[in-house]
Amino acid sequence: MIVSDIKNMADEIKDEVIKWRRHLHQNPEISFHETNTSEFIYNTLASFEGLQVSRPAQNSVVARLIGGRQGKVLAIRADMDALPIQEETGLEFSSLNEGVMHACGHDGHTAILLGTAKILSGMKQDISGEIRFIFQHAEELYPGGAEELVEAGVMDGVDAVIGTHLWSPLESGKIGIVYGEMLAAPDTFYVTINGKGGHGGLPHETVDSIAVGAQVVTNLQHIVSRNLDPLEQAVISVTKISGGTTHNVIPGSVEMMGTVRTFKKEVRKEIPGLMERVIKGITEAHGAGYDFKFEYGYRPVVNKDTITSFIHDTAIQLYGQEAVQVMKPNMVGEDFSAYLEKADGCFFFTGAGNSEKGITYPHHHSRFTIDEDSLKMGMEMFVSAALSFSGAGIPQNVHKINS
Ligand code: NI
Numbered sequence: 446m447i448v449s450d451i452k453n454m455a456d457e458i459k460d461e462v463i464k465w466r467r468h469l470h471q472n473p474e475i476s477f478h479e480t481n482t483s484e485f486i487y488n489t490l491a492s493f494e495g496l497q498v499s500r501p502a503q504n505s506v507v508a509r510l511i512g513g514r515q516g517k518v519l520a521i522r523a524d525m526d527a528l529p530i531q532e533e534t535g536l537e538f539s540s541l542n543e544g545v546m547h548a549c550g551h552d553g554h555t556a557i558l559l560g561t562a563k564i565l566s567g568m569k570q571d572i573s574g575e576i577r578f579i580f581q582h583a584e585e586l587y588p589g590g591a592e593e594l595v596e597a598g599v600m601d602g603v604d605a606v607i608g609t610h611l612w613s614p615l616e617s618g619k620i621g622i623v624y625g626e627m628l629a630a631p632d633t634f635y636v637t638i639n640g641k642g643g644h645g646g647l648p649h650e651t652v653d654s655i656a657v658g659a660q661v662v663t664n665l666q667h668i669v670s671r672n673l674d675p676l677e678q679a680v681i682s683v684t685k686i687s688g689g690t691t692h693n694v695i696p697g698s699v700e701m702m703g704t705v706r707t708f709k710k711e712v713r714k715e716i717p718g719l720m721e722r723v724i725k726g727i728t729e730a731h732g733a734g735y736d737f738k739f740e741y742g743y744r745p746v747v748n749k750d751t752i753t754s755f756i757h758d759t760a761i762q763l764y765g766q767e768a769v770q771v772m773k774p775n776m777v778g779e780d781f782s783a784y785l786e787k788a789d790g791c792f793f794f795t796g797a798g799n800s801e802k803g804i805t806y807p808h809h810h811s812r813f814t815i816d817e818d819s820l821k822m823g824m825e826m827f828v829s830a831a832l833s834f835s836g837a838g839i840p841q842n843v844h845k846i847n848s
Pocket of ligand 1: 551
């Protein structure tokens, strides 16, 4: 199998894949409610030859392609859920579901993996081992679908796992690779400052929860800048704050919440204690009380160097060195990390932005869309990776490509 064969096969079904993506885009469903979406995926997969299709969780679908010979098992994952956003793209295939939109490109991920399954299912005899296609529900909402699927055994026997995210900040035509730490652990915290309410003109008779809360917000910033090793990455953001009702009443309490993003296990474990120390110290100093809750979210996505090199090679083989961008880590979260607990793997970006076509909006924006040319690239990446993985395994000569 050579590069031009793979590109021709992807070209042949490109229009069908775009059709699937548009169908999914028009009929988005939010996390844990992907009933019609998973039904559509199931039926589409069932129409291909030679796949064992099952539903390991209510709204998920897994297809196994077991090759003609013994070999390794590669899992490829796509997510399928949409977001609670009112679409404003004006596209002819805009969402028909009020207040729900595919604003992160998961419609594209599903279409890419369906196309990949279609191509590979026609090549069963050329495949050694197994290619496992995982269509996961609920990536956008913690606790996420990935953990549930892992518990249901979808990673049993898997040697490596790969996945991609269509990425509008990266131009279509490019593949983005990150070695090692790629996406952060997104944890959530809740703080309530309990003061003593009273008259706005008589502050001495109150414990002003707003004044204390403001100091808490400011001092939480000192954790990243003063307590953590400057060479480690971390974010602490207070993203919501509420308290008070009118101009002449000091409220009894203030509530806030926010996000913490980290990569390293040790840093992640250290932060809740440091936060509580700040909150406790400041509230005590002013005679206030507090409630503090810290919730761990998804684990960080950390790519394995060997598989990342393999994906890097695959991209260079398909598109040349210029099309591949080695990127910095990113502070968004992804439950792809759940699969990485079970097998080595690599998550990569497929460029989906296109400034000439006006495709520049960020993910989770009401005008977000993707350059549909990126769907073909995603398929080519997966097909090519699957064929080399199941054929010769991971190439040992990293980046020494004969093309
Ligand atoms: Ni996403």
